[in-house]
Amino acid sequence: MLQLGEQFAPIAQRMADELQTVQAIFADELRSDLPCVNELADHLEQYRGKMLRPTLVLLSGLAVAPDSQLTDEHHRIAAVVEMVHMATLVHDDILDEQDVRRRTATINHLRGNEAAVMLGDYLISHAYHLCSSLNSQTAARLIADATNVVCEGELLQLANRNNWDLDEETYFEIIRRKTASLCGVSCKLGAHLADVDPDITDQLYKYGELLGSAFQIIDDVLDLTGDPEIVGKSLGKDLEKGKLTLPLIHRLAQLGANDRRTFVNMIRSNDHEIYSTMGALLCQSDSVVASQHHAEQLVDQAKSQLIDLPDSSAKAMLLAMADAVIDRDF
């Protein structure tokens, strides 16, 4: 999880306990009668990260109705959104042939692209399967709405690979669809399952969506400027794939034609020493600061969505998580 201050220890501990329940549902849902399936699914452990989306489901449920208990449906939806998210991670690691040699330890590297495709499909299928076990057709519809939009975001990103004229508007559209929509629906469903007013569920959606966009901007900044030892994954992946992100778009817009060409050639170099130099140069420019500032603005907007909620430790943690999205180096 994101790092929060000491004062959040009790609610953070409660979340950790609730997430244990979610993980048990997750593991239970994926278990197959076929040993070869279970063996492959064991590889998913390496993809487990901050559990951001399940945490959003649970905290949203608590924040909108602090006097109620979380239901079993909350835990199941929390497992669903984590499955969907993990499926996107597994499928994101599937690469065109020329990229394969650059990567290590991902499922496609260990077991081949084909196993990674199928394992991702297995996750998606079980996500919908678990979702269809709820008594709420709304949940199924909202999850499928969100996954439609996530796929569109991925396809829009793919269509703009090596597009050096990508503008900020399209970038924001990509991250809104591919990342923010699932965060939004996580919060919305957490609230919806607590049976609150639709205005409140819409505010929670907005909170999650804005937080998700901010989260992705910081992820993109870290891919350029982070310390791989701290971030815990190889960096420069966006550059490798010709994916322009906010700091790059911002920097390119400042350059004249010649410098622009040089900059684009650095991106196209596929050379990680050059990428390190670029990261250092970006840190010296105002492009990283401008990107972080944009993320901060989104976080402020996100937090303002929670203004109508009663005070509670869950609400306080949602507010703190929004700040922690910005204030992180991993």
Added chain:
Amino acid sequence: MLQLGEQFAPIAQRMADELQTVQAIFADELRSDLPCVNELADHLEQYRGKMLRPTLVLLSGLAVAPDSQLTDEHHRIAAVVEMVHMATLVHDDILDEQDVRRRTATINHLRGNEAAVMLGDYLISHAYHLCSSLNSQTAARLIADATNVVCEGELLQLANRNNWDLDEETYFEIIRRKTASLCGVSCKLGAHLADVDPDITDQLYKYGELLGSAFQIIDDVLDLTGDPEIVGKSLGKDLEKGKLTLPLIHRLAQLGANDRRTFVNMIRSNDHEIYSTMGALLCQSDSVVASQHHAEQLVDQAKSQLIDLPDSSAKAMLLAMADAVIDRDF
């Protein structure tokens, strides 16, 4: 569609009309506000084949209640199962490195593996999305059950690649899961939406499952012995990928240790001239006949599931389709 006799012209024409409605729902569901998504989705046209699974939904609905009309939900579920099936084709092309399917370049060949993965995901997501628009939680649950099993079948197949000791039992388990389960659920949902007795829906499931297994056996025979001009895709792909199918398993079981080694080396040659020779040799052995005979037995069992249904042109067409699954060269 599969080729049927003259006497089926009226019901076949009705099916063709109903399938137009299904295709309109299919196209409508996939339409995006993003031009790049629509452009990619246009490639799906090349994957449209016999529309076997939607036909099974519609005919099953008619056959169990010949005096009722098909509902809008039948058409939607028919579109859902076609989307699921098409997603497996798109993702199978990543699995099998298929360069040619239905005589045109595949999506992964044209646009890269990543686009193919994402487009398959987009199809799956929209399948569940459309499914969640029904008033039936049962439909969503049954579809997700089936896709779970389809993924397991694909993973079991993958785990047995280059397993020259693959036995018939495991082969039947693979095809039951990866192919037969979706055919089974297509028939079951067609019946379920016509609101009939659960015994009847179970019989329809069994009919579809048995027909699906027979269909896959014949597909596998055609991959070894078919005429690529007629089948419409490059053949020998199962051999290339070290996938043992029924005729090969049958033949291997007849051979002594030395001949077995020679035979396995022919499979591993990755040489399509050798594959042609193998196909010809298999046709001369009794292994192709035995496989066809097995498929015929499954078709007979499938047909016997329909014994309780009232006579109707839809029932007659289901019976004829079962025969047509065997009696085809494409």
